[in-house]
Amino acid sequence: MAQTPGAPSPAPDDLAGQVRWLVDRAELQDLVAAYAMAVDDRDWDAVGEMYAEDSVFQGSLGPNRGRDAVVAYYRERTEQFGATYHYPHSQVVTFTGPDTASGTVAAHAELAIGDETVVIALRYADAYVREGGRWRFRERTVQQLYAMPLSELPSGLAQPDRKRWPGTDPAPADLPDVPGVPR
Numbered sequence: 001m002a003q004t005p006g007a008p009s010p011a012p013d014d015l016a017g018q019v020r021w022l023v024d025r026a027e028l029q030d031l032v033a034a035y036a037m038a039v040d041d042r043d044w045d046a047v048g049e050m051y052a053e054d055s056v057f058q059g060s061l062g063p064n065r066g067r068d069a070v071v072a073y074y075r076e077r078t079e080q081f082g083a084t085y086h087y088p089h090s091q092v093v094t095f096t097g098p099d100t101a102s103g104t105v106a107a108h109a110e111l112a113i114g115d116e117t118v119v120i121a122l123r124y125a126d127a128y129v130r131e132g133g134r135w136r137f138r139e140r141t142v143q144q145l146y147a148m149p150l151s152e153l154p155s156g157l158a159q160p161d162r163k164r165w166p167g168t169d170p171a172p173a174d175l176p177d178v179p180g181v182p183r
Contacts, residue, residue, distance in 0.1 A: 007094065008092050008093055008094060009021070009093060009094050009095040009101075021095070024095070024101070024135070025093055027134070027135045028091065028093055028101065028103065028128060028135050029091055031050060031128070031135050031136070031137070032088045032091055032105050032124075033088060034046070034050065035047065035050050035086075035137075036086035036087060036088055036107070037086075038050065039074060039078070039084065039086055040083075040084050040085055040086055042078060044071050044074065044075055047070075047071055047074055048067050048068075048070070048071045049136075050136055050137055051067045051070050051071075051136055051137050051140075052067070052129050052131050052136045052137065052138045053066070053067050053131070054066065054138070055067055055070055055136070055137055055138055055139065055140075056070075056138070056139045056140075057070040057073060057137075057139075057140050057141075058139070058140070058141040058142070059073065059077070059142050060142070060144075061073070061077075080113065081111045081112060081113055082111075082112030082113070083111075083112045084109060084110065084111045084112070085109065085110045086107060086108075086109045087107060087108055087109070088105050088106070088107045089105075089106045089107055089108065090105070090106045091103055091104070091105045091106075092104045093128075098130075099129060099130035099131075100127070100128065100129050100130070100138075101127075101128040101135075102125075102126065102127050102128070103124075103125075103126045103127075103128060104123060104124065104125055104126070105123065105124040105126060106122075106123055107121075107122050107123070107124065108120065108121055108122070109122065110150075113165075113166050114166065116149045116150070116151075116166055117149065117150040118147060118148065118149055118150070118165070118166065119146075119147075119148065119149075119150050119153055120144060120146065120147040121144070121145040121146050122142055122143060122144050122145065122147075123142070123143050123145070123175060124140055124141065124142055124143075125139075125140075125141040125143070126139065126140050126141075127139040127140075143174035143175050144162075144163055144173055144174045144175065145162065145173055145174070145175040145176070146162035146163065146164075146173055147162070147163050147164065147165055148162065148163075148164035148165075149164065149166065152164060160172055160173075161173075
């Protein structure tokens with residue numbers, strides 16, 4: 001089922017709370033942006049530092065549990081690609097405690113696979129935790145609105161089977177999963 005973002009947390013009424021709220025939001029935005037660049041740069045040490053020790057990453061190939069397993073997944077997965085470019089667009093954050101939050105990030109990615117450029121529209125459902133004085137991903141689940149060669153995008157977005165990875169059969173998209181809306 002598709003993850004729909006919750007309502008963003010409102011800022012507190014007091015000045016100290018507002019400053020903390022703004023700083024935490026900025027740090028979470030930086031985490032998301034730094035993640036995209038570290039994956040594209042294949043900086044696995046940086047990616048590992050962005051995940052909590054007990055983290056879980058849920059991608060298209062199943063869950064990866066623990067920081068080391070998450071980094072191993074990224075190493076293995078990106079070996080299939082040439083240049084990549086991930087760019088987050090927006091983030092909705094809901095604070096669930098002083099050191100925990102959940103969020104949804106809308107993003108795109110471009111991947112070189114063989115001699116094709118593949119474009120992806122995706123959404124990350126995140127759980128964040130402040131660990132060791134900094135925000136990290138505790139859980140990250142990725143869902144795809146589409147994934148297809150750039151040459152197929154002009155008509156592909158209108159099709160129900162929008163997951164079209166090179167060398168695989170087309171498959172239904174993860175998003176949207178809205179009752180009454182055709183996939």
